[in-house]
Amino acid sequence: MNIPRIDLPRVVILGAGFAGLQMARRLNPRHYQIVLIDQNNFHTFQPLIYQVASAGLEPDSVAYPIRKTLHGKRNTFFRMATVSCVDFERRVVETTIGDLEYDKLVIATGASNNFFGNTAVETNALPMKSLTDALDLRSKILGNFEQALNTRDLNRREELMNFVIVGGGATGVELAGALAELKNKILPKDFPDLDLRQMRIDLIEAGPRLLGNMAENSSTMAFDYLRELGVHVWLETFVETYENKQVITKDGGNFKTDTLIWAAGVKGNLPDGIDASKIGRGNRVVVDPFCQLESHPEVYVIGDSGMIVSEVYPAGLPMLASVAMQQGKYLAKSFNKVAVGKSIEPFTYVDKGTMATIGRNKAVAEISKLKLQGILAWAVWMLVHLMLLVGFRNRVVVLINWAWNYVNYNNGLRLIVRPYVNHLADRREPELMA
Amino acid sequence: MNIPRIDLPRVVILGAGFAGLQMARRLNPRHYQIVLIDQNNFHTFQPLIYQVASAGLEPDSVAYPIRKTLHGKRNTFFRMATVSCVDFERRVVETTIGDLEYDKLVIATGASNNFFGNTAVETNALPMKSLTDALDLRSKILGNFEQALNTRDLNRREELMNFVIVGGGATGVELAGALAELKNKILPKDFPDLDLRQMRIDLIEAGPRLLGNMAENSSTMAFDYLRELGVHVWLETFVETYENKQVITKDGGNFKTDTLIWAAGVKGNLPDGIDASKIGRGNRVVVDPFCQLESHPEVYVIGDSGMIVSEVYPAGLPMLASVAMQQGKYLAKSFNKVAVGKSIEPFTYVDKGTMATIGRNKAVAEISKLKLQGILAWAVWMLVHLMLLVGFRNRVVVLINWAWNYVNYNNGLRLIVRPYVNHLADRREPELMA
Numbered sequence: 001m002n003i004p005r006i007d008l009p010r011v012v013i014l015g016a017g018f019a020g021l022q023m024a025r026r027l028n029p030r031h032y033q034i035v036l037i038d039q040n041n042f043h044t045f046q047p048l049i050y051q052v053a054s055a056g057l058e059p060d061s062v063a064y065p066i067r068k069t070l071h072g073k074r075n076t077f078f079r080m081a082t083v084s085c086v087d088f089e090r091r092v093v094e095t096t097i098g099d100l101e102y103d104k105l106v107i108a109t110g111a112s113n114n115f116f117g118n119t120a121v122e123t124n125a126l127p128m129k130s131l132t133d134a135l136d137l138r139s140k141i142l143g144n145f146e147q148a149l150n151t152r153d154l155n156r157r158e159e160l161m162n163f164v165i166v167g168g169g170a171t172g173v174e175l176a177g178a179l180a181e182l183k184n185k186i187l188p189k190d191f192p193d194l195d196l197r198q199m200r201i202d203l204i205e206a207g208p209r210l211l212g213n214m215a216e217n218s219s220t221m222a223f224d225y226l227r228e229l230g231v232h233v234w235l236e237t238f239v240e241t242y243e244n245k246q247v248i249t250k251d252g253g254n255f256k257t258d259t260l261i262w263a264a265g266v267k268g269n270l271p272d273g274i275d276a277s278k279i280g281r282g283n284r285v286v287v288d289p290f291c292q293l294e295s296h297p298e299v300y301v302i303g304d305s306g307m308i309v310s311e312v313y314p315a316g317l318p319m320l321a322s323v324a325m326q327q328g329k330y331l332a333k334s335f336n337k338v339a340v341g342k343s344i345e346p347f348t349y350v351d352k353g354t355m356a357t358i359g360r361n362k363a364v365a366e367i368s369k370l371k372l373q374g375i376l377a378w379a380v381w382m383l384v385h386l387m388l389l390v391g392f393r394n395r396v397v398v399l400i401n402w403a404w405n406y407v408n409y410n411n412g413l414r415l416i417v418r419p420y421v422n423h424l425a426d427r428r429e430p431e432l433m434a
Numbered sequence: 435m436n437i438p439r440i441d442l443p444r445v446v447i448l449g450a451g452f453a454g455l456q457m458a459r460r461l462n463p464r465h466y467q468i469v470l471i472d473q474n475n476f477h478t479f480q481p482l483i484y485q486v487a488s489a490g491l492e493p494d495s496v497a498y499p500i501r502k503t504l505h506g507k508r509n510t511f512f513r514m515a516t517v518s519c520v521d522f523e524r525r526v527v528e529t530t531i532g533d534l535e536y537d538k539l540v541i542a543t544g545a546s547n548n549f550f551g552n553t554a555v556e557t558n559a560l561p562m563k564s565l566t567d568a569l570d571l572r573s574k575i576l577g578n579f580e581q582a583l584n585t586r587d588l589n590r591r592e593e594l595m596n597f598v599i600v601g602g603g604a605t606g607v608e609l610a611g612a613l614a615e616l617k618n619k620i621l622p623k624d625f626p627d628l629d630l631r632q633m634r635i636d637l638i639e640a641g642p643r644l645l646g647n648m649a650e651n652s653s654t655m656a657f658d659y660l661r662e663l664g665v666h667v668w669l670e671t672f673v674e675t676y677e678n679k680q681v682i683t684k685d686g687g688n689f690k691t692d693t694l695i696w697a698a699g700v701k702g703n704l705p706d707g708i709d710a711s712k713i714g715r716g717n718r719v720v721v722d723p724f725c726q727l728e729s730h731p732e733v734y735v736i737g738d739s740g741m742i743v744s745e746v747y748p749a750g751l752p753m754l755a756s757v758a759m760q761q762g763k764y765l766a767k768s769f770n771k772v773a774v775g776k777s778i779e780p781f782t783y784v785d786k787g788t789m790a791t792i793g794r795n796k797a798v799a800e801i802s803k804l805k806l807q808g809i810l811a812w813a814v815w816m817l818v819h820l821m822l823l824v825g826f827r828n829r830v831v832v833l834i835n836w837a838w839n840y841v842n843y844n845n846g847l848r849l850i851v852r853p854y855v856n857h858l859a860d861r862r863e864p865e866l867m868a
Contacts, residue, residue, distance in 0.1 A: 002584060041576060042849045058494035065848040067624040077627060080580040080850070097584045132851060142475060146514040150436060150531045190501040193511060393838050397831055404827050414499040415476045416514070417566060 001098040003077050008033045011335065012093055012102035014083050014271065016043050016066045018321045019303030020108035022328025029075040031339035035102075037095060039082045041066055044131045045389055047321060048398075050171060052134040054178035055142065055186075055414045056405060061397045063131055064390040083109070085272040088296050093271075104298050106331065107285065111266035111304035111319055114282070120241045121166075125262040128171060137261065139418035141179070144258060145191055146416075155256075159245045161199045162257040166239050166247075167264030168205030169212065170356045173222055175263065176203040177358035180229035190414065202232045202255055204239060204247075206264070211364070213318060214354050218364035221373050225358040239264070266319060268305040280307050284316060289346030291331055302327035308347065317349055321388075326350065357381045360406065435532040437511050442467045445769065446527055446536035448517050448705065450477050450500045452755045453737030454542035456762025463509040465773035469536075471529060473516045475500055478565045479823055481755060482832075484605060486568040488612035489576065489620075489848045490839060495831045497565055498824040517543070519706040522730050527705075538732050540765065541719065545700035545738035545753055548716070554675045555600075559696040562605060571695065573852035575613070578692060579625055580850075589690075593679045595633045596691040600673050600681075601698035602639030603646065604790045607656055609697065610637040611792035614663035624848065636689055638668045638681075640698070645798070647752060648788050652798035655807050659792040673698070700753060702739040714741050718750060723780030725765055736761035742781065751783055755822075760784065791815045794840065 003010075009032055013020045016038035024036040042063040051057040070076050081095040086105065093100045113129050115122040126140065127133045141163070148160040163179055165172050179201050188196045203210075203226065209219040210226075210233065226233055238250040247255040267283040275295065280286045284307035285293065291306060293299040300306075303324035307316035317323045327347060334344040355365035355377060363378035365371070372380060382402060389395050401413075437444075443466055447454045450472035458470040476497040485491040504510050515529040520539065527534045547563050549556040560574065561567045575597070582594040597613055599606045613635050622630045637644075637660065643653040644660075644667065660667055672684040681689040702718040709729065714720045718741035719727065725740060727733040734740075737758035741750035751757045761781060768778040789799035789811060797811035806814060816836060823829050835847075 002586060040850065041580060058492050059851060060492035060494075060847045060849060063849050065624070068848070071623045079583065080577075081584075131849075135851065143514075146475060149513065150515075152436060189505045190499070393834065396834055400827065400830055400834075413494045414502070415494060415497050415565075416474065417493060417569065 001079060001081075001095065001100045003033075003035055003079075003100060006033050006075065008075065009103040010035060010101065011104045011106060012037065012100060013106040013108060014093065015108040015110055015303070015305075016040075016078075017046075017108060017110045017303060018324035019110075019328040020106065021066070021069060022325050023106055023108065023302065023332045024076065025069060025073075026329055026332035026336075028332075028336045028339065029073055031336065032075070032104075034073075034076040035100065036066065036070070036076070036078045037081050037083060037093070037100075038066060038078075039080070040131075041078075041080045042131070043069065043390060046129075047170075047385060047388075049131055049134040050128065050175040050178060052131065053128060053137040053141070053175060054182055055138055056178060057398060057401055058413055059131055059135055061394050061401070062389070064394065069390065083271045087273060088275075088299065091298070102298075104335070105300070107271070107299065107301040107305055108303045108324070108328070109269045109271065109305045110324075112269040113262055114265040114267035115262065116265065118239075118241065120243050121239065121260070121262065124242050125166070125260040128175065128261055128263050129266070136418050138414075139416045140259060141182075142414055142416050145187065145194060149191070149194055157198070159256050159258040162202070162255065163200070163259050163261065164202045164204065164247050164255050164257045165261045165263060166204045167262065168203060168207065168210040168233070168235070169263065170354075172203055172205070172261075172263040173210055173226065173356050173358060175261065176201055176226055176231045176233075177229060177362065180226070180231050181359050184230065186414075200232065201230070202234065202257075204234045204237050204249070204255075206236070206238045208236055210235070211354075211356055214356070214364065214366055215371060217371060218356075218366060218373075221364050222356060222358055225362040228362075229359055266304065268307075270305055280309075281315060282307070282319070284319075286316075290334070290344065291327060291347055300331060302331055313349075320354075322352055323349055355381045355384070435513060435515075435529065435534045437467075437469055437513075437534065440467050440509065442509065443537040444469060444535065445538045445540060446471065446534060447540040447542060448527065449542040449544055449737070449739075450474075450512075451480075451542060451544045451737060452758035453544075453762040454540065455500070455503060456759050457540055457542065457736065457766045458510065459503060459507075460763060460766035460770075462766075462770045462773065463507055465770065466509070466538075468507075468510040469534065470500065470504070470510070470512045471515055471517060471527070471534075472500060472512075473514070474565075475512075475514050476565070477503065477824060480563075481604075481819060481822075483565055483568040484562065484609040484612060486565065487562060487571040487575070487609065488616055489572055490612060491832060491835055492847055493565055493569055495828050495835070496823070498828065503824065517705045520733075521707060522709075522733065525732070536732075538769070539734070541705070541733065541735040541739055542737045542758070542762070543703045543705065543739045544758075546703040547696055548699040548701035549696065550699065552673075552675070554677050555673065555694070555696065558676050559600070559694040562609065562695055562697050563700070570852050572848075573850045574693060575616075576848055576850050579621065579628060583625070583628055591632070593690050593692040596636070596689065597634070597693050597695065598636045598638065598681050598689050598691045599695045599697060600638045601696065602637060602641065602644040602667070602669070603697065604788075606637055606639070606695075606697040607644055607660065607790050607792060609695065610635055610660055610665045610667075611663060611796070614660070614665050615793050618663065620848075634666065635664070636666045636668065636691075638671050638673055638683065638689075640670065640672045642670055644669070645788075645790055648790070648798065648800055649805060651805060652790075652800060652807070655798050656790060656792055659796040662796075663793055700738065702741075704739055714743075715749060716741070716753070718753075720750075724768065724778065725761060725781055734765055736765055747783075754788075756786055757783055789815045789818070 045062045048062040081097040085094040113127045144160040285301040304319040353367035357363040361375040363381045365377035479496045482496040515531040519528040547561045578594040719735040738753040787801035791797040795809040799806040799811035
């Protein structure tokens with residue numbers, strides 16, 4: 001890889017998500033040469049991609065060019081590449097654009113969908129993890145209705161108008177709520193010649209309640225909100241397979257659908273080369289409280305792909321944006337301290353709260369001991385997400401979209417820009433002529 | 435196709451561009467059943483797609499969902515489909531989702547790129563006509579620089595950093611100017627480890643001047659503006675072929691480039707089935723001054739795909755958005771009049787002026803006899819385009835983007851969202867390791 005060697009230790013950071021980007025931005029370039037690698041040229045604000053999928057926000061508002069975040073920063077290099085493997089002995093990262101030596105390596109490769117080995121689901125379900133997933137999903141959802149108009153096969157129309165979301169965490173709950181609002185407020189106006197009451201949204205969760213990482217009270221509230229919006233919630237229901245447009249659950253349930261959206265879990269997204277004995281639950285690399293790999297102290301793992309086990313968190317810190325951001329900041333600070341001979345402390349996570357929005361005026365939020373619901377939680381949710389977005393322009397545009405939607409439920413972002421039209425062509429019905 | 439037969443004449447409109455959309459929105463549904471067909475579910479504001487390509491605007495701002503424009507309109511149907519053929523004898527339109535009978539047919543299928551039979555260019559050049567073209571081009575342009583960083587082959591780097599635009603009309607001139615501003619103001623900050631002086635933009639025009647449909651004065655001004663911005667303009671230069679990353683011109687010129695952008699002409703985009711004798715210059719259907727096909731008086735052609743020849747316009751009315759919009763409005767009005775037994779007038783085109791923007795404070799505009807240049811023309815250009823955009827939200831977001839760019843040249847929309855990363859993977863250079 002074309003990176004000049006200079007007289008400073010080279011820190012290679014894999015991944016420009018919440019952890020990697022914080023790390024790269026805060027690391028002091030007087031002490032280190034910094035190389036940031038990501039497969040995309042943009043950072044994605046994942047908590048809002050479900051709104052891209054449900055046609056509430058445009059993709060450009062929830063993403064930010066990585067190069068722009070590094071403007072004017074000396075000794076700092078970004079490369080768009082996919083990392084295949086790390087050779088820990090030679091201290092070399094292998095990527096699609098060549099190899100790169102490191103002095104210190106920071107693995108911040110995040111997480112990807114966990115299908116728990118279910119290949120039938122993996123093959124046929126739609127993921128909701130990246131910006132391109134969200135764009136594909138938006139085109140698919142809107143395309144389904146265009147297609148439903150063109151069929152007189154009622155079974156087929158049902159498949160097209162049923163949406164099944166698996167996973168009752170924040171992503172699943174928020175997407176189910178957003179789809180329900182599309183159904184109730186926007187689609188009937190867009191498709192006057194389609195009976196939108198036939199649209200059905202099922203949310204399936206294997207555990208006993210929604211939003212498992214929040215308080216019981218919040219779970220119940222989210223359940224009630226979703227029911228109010230018309231979403232069918234199934235708790236303690238385990239998806240066994242998805243074949244021939246049918247989702248089959250363990251208790252014999254059967255959901256007919258063309259669109260299964262998988263939000264049921266994530267796993268660490270790791271490059272090859274990591275010693276299997278270091279990989280713990282959820283495919284995360286076990287590191288010490290300094291985010292350091294014991295066997296290779298020059299290697300650090302932060303964010304979703306790393307796992308610090310403590311007494312408070314025996315299963316590791318949760319896979320959340322806030323943990324990732326705090327670890328990125330922490331590690332940059334540690335590196336900067338070490339460079340000037342200062343001592344460092346282990347990482348401590350400060351839980352700033354959790355929240356989820358279900359719909360207009362409908363949200364739940366827990367901020368330390370404070371538990372909010374309804375319009376207040378919703379306002380807090382919006383404020384926090386606006387503040388966390390990277391870039392002033394993005395904040396303004398997102399705010400306009402939200403305000404617009406609040407007033408008239410209709411911002412007009414319902415473009416099918418992915419090549420979905422080909423699917424329509426498959427369903428030609430020349431014999432049916434009006 | 436699933437459209438109910440009702441007791442009103444059925445008007446089928448092919449294409450939801452400037453002409454078709456105006457027609458569909460203004461036609462009176464008390465007198466007609468209206469069916470609008472387009473291959474996309476959105477209307478594209480074509481005059482601004484070059485700014486999507488040059489990362490100045492997001493795609494969602496220059497497009498608008500067709501269904502939303504028809505909200506609440508009775509007896510009106512939209513279908514997303516590609517029209518393959520019209521059977522004028524049976525009065526049937528054949529599409530990817532089935533056949534459809536019509537009583538009156540309005541062909542408003544617009545125009546597509548004209549490569550004038552040059553297959554070498556057609557295969558290898560990038561078009562700039564649709565929203566997806568613009569998105570592909572944005573990813574390609576930004577991807578080229580990511581790729582240029584990874585090569586030490588100076589010849590290859592040159593190919594990647596040279597951009598050749600063919601066609602000195604408004605699209606070519608505006609895109610060349612936008613690319614030059616990217617080069618001068620934005621890319622050097624994004625790519626500090628690349629020598630952006632090596633980036634080169636060539637604009638090739640076969641005719642003797644730029645903006646051929648404007649006054650001599652405006653052409654000269656546009657030429658000077660582009661030269662100021664560092665664009666190399668080649669007049670009276672005819673592209674012969676584009677092969678092996680080389681553009682060859684008739685006079686023996688040779689331009690090395692990975693990116694040839696074709697903006698050198700358009701031709702009518704017609705469904706099959708039209709009598710060849712009715713098709714005139716530029717693949718446009720010759721119609722009478724009522725936009726009517728002589729041989730089939732129930733068929734009308736408006737916008738770029740139709741051609742009305744008059745004394746003032748012996749080669750047909752120009753292929754412009756303003757002509758298309760005026761014809762859409764005119765034809766809806768005519769239909770509405772005919773339905774109540776009123777008499778109709780032939781179409782007359784009111785030339786409201788032409789304009790092109792080259793860069794910040796650099797534009798030319800001609801409004802009847804008034805000729806503007808510089809910052810004033812630029813302000814008028816922005817105002818007119820903002821007013822013509824469909825949707826208030828789009829106007830606000832575009833205005834914010836422009837204001838933002840004006841202040842700091844940097845709105846941060848430089849996302850590579852098309853699958854360009856695969857191209858990067860092809861260029862792996864494992865032997866080069868720093």
